[in-house]
Amino acid sequence: GAGVSQSPRYKVAKRGQDVALRCDPISGHVSLFWYQQALGQGPEFLTYFQNEAQLDKSGLPSDRFFAERPEGSVSTLKIQRTQQEDSAVYLCASSLDRGAVGPQHFGDGTRLSIL
Amino acid sequence: DQQVKQNSPSLSVQEGRISILNCDYTNSMFDYFLWYKKYPAEGPTFLISISSIKDKNEDGRFTVFLNKSAKHLSLHIVPSQPGDSAVYFCAASGLLGNSGGGADGLTFGKGTHLIIQP
Numbered sequence: 019g020a021g022v023s024q025s026p027r028y029k030v031a032k033r034g035q036d037v038a039l040r041c042d043p044i045s046g047h048v049s050l051f052w053y054q055q056a057l058g059q060g061p062e063f064l065t066y067f068q069n070e071a072q073l074d075k076s077g078l079p080s081d082r083f084f085a086e087r088p089e090g091s092v093s094t095l096k097i098q099r100t101q102q103e104d105s106a107v108y109l110c111a112s113s114l115d116r117g118a119v120g121p122q123h124f125g126d127g128t129r130l131s132i133l
Numbered sequence: 134d135q136q137v138k139q140n141s142p143s144l145s146v147q148e149g150r151i152s153i154l155n156c157d158y159t160n161s162m163f164d165y166f167l168w169y170k171k172y173p174a175e176g177p178t179f180l181i182s183i184s185s186i187k188d189k190n191e192d193g194r195f196t197v198f199l200n201k202s203a204k205h206l207s208l209h210i211v212p213s214q215p216g217d218s219a220v221y222f223c224a225a226s227g228l229l230g231n232s233g234g235g236a237d238g239l240t241f242g243k244g245t246h247l248i249i250q251p
């Protein structure tokens with residue numbers, strides 16, 4: 019497909035388990051962003067990649083959150099030892115331009131529920 | 134502290150009339166602004182953007198106005214159509230690649246739920 023693809027669409031995990039969320043950006047897009055969206059809120063920035071380099075991880079809420087984009091394409095967001103407050107929709111976005119200069123194109127997100 | 138504020142959680146407009154969605158920001162480093170539209174269970178879809186060197190940008194039925202001195206922007210949709218019913222998010226960033234707070238991503242408001250009445 020031509021858009022940003024995220025998998026799984028829904029993930030349920032027990033507190034304490036590790037989870038991995040995948041993002042397939044639009045082909046050729048340099049920039050990749052991860053956001054967390056809690057219910058009734060706007061998306062909140064987590065981390066930013068320019069190709070394979072993670073240039074900004076200032077939004078990651080704790081060291082339990084880890085993201086990678088090893089070949090500058092697909093990205094994985096990993097959350098270790100999940101807690102109930104991690105329940106949210108995790109959105110991935112990609113952009114042709116470097117940084118937050120041009121419009122970002124979002125996937126449909128992964129809804130994570132921690133029991 | 135919210136740097137991007139959308140003070141109306143919801144707005145109801147009759148079909149065919151003008152919809153005006155408002156957004157205020159506090160961070161003077163912001164110089165690039167975007168509006169996104171979101172349907173339930175889907176990701177946000179880019180609608181229109183404006184940089185701080187302009188005060189208006191138009192694309193079909195959508196126009197964004199920027200008032201830098203007031204740190205205020207608005208999205209006008211005219212005429213409003215039933216398919217416009219969605220949540221609209223205002224977002225901001227710095228053209229230098231960061232939002233002034235050290236983060237490279239967009240800073241979003243909480244959204245306004247627009248309902249178009251037939």
